[in-house]
Amino acid sequence: MFTYSSISNYHSFLAENPDGCSIAVSHFLAKIKEKESLNAFLEVYAEEAIAKAKWLDDKRKTGKPLGKLHGVVIALKDVIAYTGHQLSASSKILENFRSIYNASAVEKLLEEEAIIIGRNNCDEFAMGSTNENSAFGNVLNAADQTRVPGGSSGGSAVAVQAGLCMASLGSDTGGSVRQPAGFCGIIGLKPTYGRISRYGLIAYASSFDQIGIFANNISDVAIVLEVIERPDDFDSTLSNAPARNYSSELIKTGKKFRIAYFKEAFDHASLDPEIREASYSLINRLEEDGHLTKAVDFKYLDYIVPTYYVLSTAEASSNLSRFDGVKYGYRTDLGSSDLTEFYKSTRSKAFGKEVKRRILLGTFVLSAGYYDAYFTRAQKIRKLLINKTNLIFNDFDLILLPTSPSTAFKIGEKKSDPIAMYLSDIYTVYANLTGIPAISFPLSTHTNGMPFGIQAMTNRFKELLLLQFSELLAQKYTSFQNPTSGN
Secondary structure, three states, X not given: OOOOOOHHHHHXXXXXXXXXHHHXXXXXXXXXXXXXXXXXXXXXXXXXXXXXXXXXXXXXHHOOOOOOOOOOEEEEEOOEOOOXXXXXXXXXXXXXXXXXXXXXXXHHHHHOOOEEEEEEOOOHHHOOOOXXXXXXXXXXXXXXXXXOOOOOXXXXXXHHHOOOOOEEEEEOOOOOOHHHHHHHOOEEEEOOOOOOOOOOEOOOOOOOOOEEEEEOOHHHHHHHHHHHOOOOOOOOOOOXXXXXXXXXHOOOOOOOOEEEEEHHHHOOOOOOHHXXXXXXXXXXXXXXXXXXXXXXXXXXXXXXXXXXXXXXHHHHHHHHHHOXXXXXXXXXXXOOOOHHHHHHHHHHHHOOHHHHHHHHHHHHHOOOOOHHHHHHHHHHHHHHHHHHHHHHHHHOOEEEEEOOOOOOOEOOOOOOOHHXXXXXXXXXXXXXXXXXXXXXXXXXXXXXXOEEEEEEEOOOOOHHHHHHHHHHHHHHHOOOOOOOOOO
């Protein structure tokens, strides 16, 4: 029986099994079928994956060099372009649209011989924290199907959580990789803004969006990151920093980290007491082992969520104006020659409630008379946050924060209160506002049976340090095991 633990172990399995890729793909296709009630996949590329696995098995028999992700089975969030495949952003307005090109990240996965097994459900246009905003139904948390998996990359998180693939790609605009990773008890990395090309990623808020990675171990995250971060001419915001060989540099023994944490965050009224206790316990254990830990004053915590939602919705209102029913996607059947009415009818019928809410909010904050009061002020606060962050990293290697104020909540619990939903992002949006890399790592299990995570952040382009610290956590400070993967 096939079992999966890591990419390195899988490649050892392939060396001993001539039909290993085919065995792996058959295993994951069976698991996807078995757990299709989770609604993690909108589409499964079964025939294509089987054919690719056979081709890779045949290639190994020739003795030719193999790619870094040879035979690795990966799923894609439904906002990442894959040539010839449907790309809907889980929205009716992009119904039946097929991508005409590959996202740069996908191109790099394919170059290194990964197998793309399907596209994952998500909140519509990546707007949401629960995966309840998809036009194609909720994704269910595999640990408790009455609870949300987090969002917006909920399908990508559950695909890894439930053992339906080896790794997956999501997108993170305000925590959409890290928050579902925390809710599902897996690892979720948001790299530095500009580390991974956004070419082929459907835009929500362009100065925040970043492709992220889900996996069950740090070594898998490291190797996927080193593949997809490579230079790309199609994204002008992409860093030209040379790619790192993270997987070979991951373990660095004996390093003592300098760790800051925000007391205002750990003592915030919204934080679950058990998560607070476990987070402080981790800090105390790190201190006992010789790492420097220190509380840092951070007076901007309550400004983070309003700043994020002013700026991100402003960008969303601009980015989503292109979806008008003229060039592609859903088009209303309006018996009128009035173009404005056609636009209004198409967008009103095809966009979901949350997307319309954010478009309206973004249009409002950009409107005459309100631009300076909201948008300009929010930009100033963003600059203050960046300056404060730079000062912190002058003295510290890392910042620790909880991933989320609570464990995964019940389906429908917060849907009627969008403000309460937005406030659940209080610990994740900070990294997107400042552009720094952040990772959510499973810390423990709550007495309610649900997992929760701890979040670490480093300065821009310090992903190697972030991964090294996360590997230390995995080896020494947590014994959490994902009980739902079934691998």
